[in-house]
């Protein structure tokens with residue numbers, strides 16, 4: 001694998017290891033480009049406190065440590081400074097404004113909640129409700145249309161358990177948007193390792209038919225998960241099976 005843009009740090013409260021360990025594992029694995037994309041802080045203003053992302057006050061330390069490592073390892077690997085963000089309509093502009101004080105190179109979209117996190121559902125819970133599927137596709141589409149995202153992480157996080165025809169009706173539209181905007185969708189290695197409901201063959205079959213560009217993402221929350229050749233093999237098999245267009249270097 002040439003590049004990975006999806007990795008976390010302990011600031012999100014559910015990752016382990018030092019950032020240096022992630023970098024050293026990336027070099028060992030032969031990456032040329034390695035991006036940190038920890039869960040972005042969000043400036044909620046209603047007293048709600050998210051448990052799976054850094055706090056606004058931690059952003060500066062994240063930026064500094066990443067840039068220090070980038071400079072230190074510049075002859076070995078190209079380290080990139082990114083963030084993984086949900087699109088929360090009410091706070092999105094405020095989040096971008098907060099991040100604009102720093103040289104953030106990219107955002108990847110990981111839609112872990114619908115609406116605004118404190119007033120919406122987690123799309124990864126199994127559901128037969130078409131409305132949740134519709135809402136997921138609509139919110140992700142709106143996010144992609146902002147033009148602020150490098151790619152869509154785990155596009156198949158939506159865990160709709162209903163009939164294929166209904167799934168297809170909504171997902172085909174989302175895939176057409178990805179294709180039209182030239183925004184790649186990610187085959188997520190964390191989902192593979194933890195045997196989650198994604199990568200979902202149902203999604204990737206449609207993505208292949210629609211000509212969606214595809215990227216691999218480790219979504220590493222531990223240094224030993226930065227480089228996993230068995231995941232890469234499985235993802236390559238998916239690329240072949242579904243006729244996906246693999247993009248190795250997106251930035």
Ligand SMILES: [Zn+2]
Pocket residue numbers: 008012014039221
């Ligand atoms: Zn995470």
Ligand SMILES: [Zn+2]
Pocket residue numbers: 006007008084110153219
């Ligand atoms: Zn992630």
